[in-house]
Amino acid sequence: MLESYLLGIQSVMAADVLIAIAAAVPIGLTFGLLPGLSGLTALAVLLPLVYGMEPLVGLAFLLAAHAVIYTGGSMTTILLGIPGSPPNAATLLDGRPMALNGEAGRAVGAALAASGLGGLIGVVALLLLIPVVQPVIVFLGSPEIFCLSLLGISYIALIGRGDLVKGLAAGGFGIFLSCFGYQDISGVPRFWSGSDYLLDGFRLVPLVLGMFAIPEIVDLATSNRQRAPIAPGSVDARSLWHGARDVLVRRWLLLRSAWIGVLVGLIPGVGGDTAPFIAYGSARQWAREPSRFGSGIVDGVIAPEASNNAKEGGALVPTLALGIPGSAGMVLLLGGFLLLGLQPGIGFLDDHADTAVALALVLALANVLAVIVMFGAARFVVRLLDVRRELLAGPLLVLVVLGAYTVEQNTLDVLFVLVFGVLGCCMRNLDYSRPALLLGFVLGPTMETYLHISMQAYGYAFLLRPGVLIILFFIVAGFAGPVFRRYRVNRIRSDHGPS
């Protein structure tokens, strides 16, 4: 095994691999910065380009571009209030309020540092897990994966700031919307009403753009011209370093969030999009003042960003060890493996352990390079905020339309961006949790499939499996915490009487 590690290090230090990483990082950051051009789009577009390359060079190119998407996306999320990619939506909860409170630089610095360090922790986890992973993953069955999805949904209640019921309503509605289109179990299309477009259900990218970008664009277009923009001086080297230092001070939060990312990324089928939300919910649960989350607190930026990048390390594990993609992005990376003549799966780690180690180091290098580039470019990106807010609406809407169209080259995607935009505007004005709806939409199909498999295989007895009981305990604890806190507050108020 040690020989594999040394061989892997040597492979990554080759000039063509380093050039591939250096070329891929700016491309990945650009895709992350532009709303609508997600990691999946980046991988899909770049995939044909690697045909004919050396395997490690091609894989390094794809993986490096994909790994830094969320780093770039965090800047758009914080500075413009538009998630660069779906997993960046969790950063919006506190990152945007921080920017509006004049702490844009601190938020960006914290996001970049958390992304970089979270990614490195993911790499360390990957390197440690490679030798021991296979028995653990094989142990997890459909019941455990179903319950992990339920855990993700249960955090909806915690994410919905202030109103538990609205958060649950949004999450439930998101799950309902995910039911449109082909059912994974039977292949029967649901609620398609004769429309070929709806055979595949609502699309993720139009939903994200509509729910998060359109309300922000409407806000920009109708803003009061007398409102002062965010001062560019607030994103300077000092404020960026302040944010980075916040991450170093909050070591346990960083480690916990990164490990959540690794663990969620490790589980095939759950999908990495849930990791930042679970990390955010966990950070809020463990915080001394949970009520401050959502008002612009740096912990609310560190948690999702650390988990976002760490999950890539976790997602690589089942992809390489079992040939089961750990996330949607890994599905496309798997295509890259096949295109380059490699076959991940059982036995891959025995035959190509050095390649696995090399890919881990590619992740590390890409994360470090991305942070360096973005720390340098942050002040230039923030100059967008010098522009009058209403002037930003037009260019952003053009980008959103192009981004929506790019996914499947279907004009209906653009139409649905506007439809979901109306929904997003209503939800924002009425304090419904849009991330909760997104989370329900993402997890709905997974939950349905694994519940069905669990019932077929075990009946209701699946609820008595040890792994299931452990996860259910965490779900109950997650609900019990806020309920117990509210009970204590009400009791204190009734004891002291009206003041």
Added chain:
Amino acid sequence: MARPDAAFAILVSAFVLLWLGAGLTVLGYPMLVIRAPILAGLFTVAMCLTIAFKDFKAEVTSSRPLASGVRFDRRRLVRILGLTSILPIAYLLGYGVGLPVFLSIHLATNGLSWPRCLLAAAVCALLIQIVFVRILGIALPQLFGS
């Protein structure tokens, strides 16, 4: 709008119940297919009705009107309608021409000088051609959506 919370919650409930009703009757889905939508849909309806009930109850017990979550004024409405014009313009002129035209009109109506608007439109058209058409290889819709 007097009770925006209740109105939105009832609207969402109606949407869900309409599709569930269609699924159970007209579309006739078997239980395996309709089970998940029923579970998610009824849960959503239950939460929405709770929200609507709380909204009605709060208005009855409160001595002052609730803050409305939705405020419209004419200027805001005109600006929002202006944004939606991107769709017909892009459809009629094609994305390569229509989007830069929309951008220039949008910037001009927001007080930017015409030379700057035209420059912005030119840059937009160039970026669309380079990034989306040449590099990404996307075939953008042309005139009248062709």
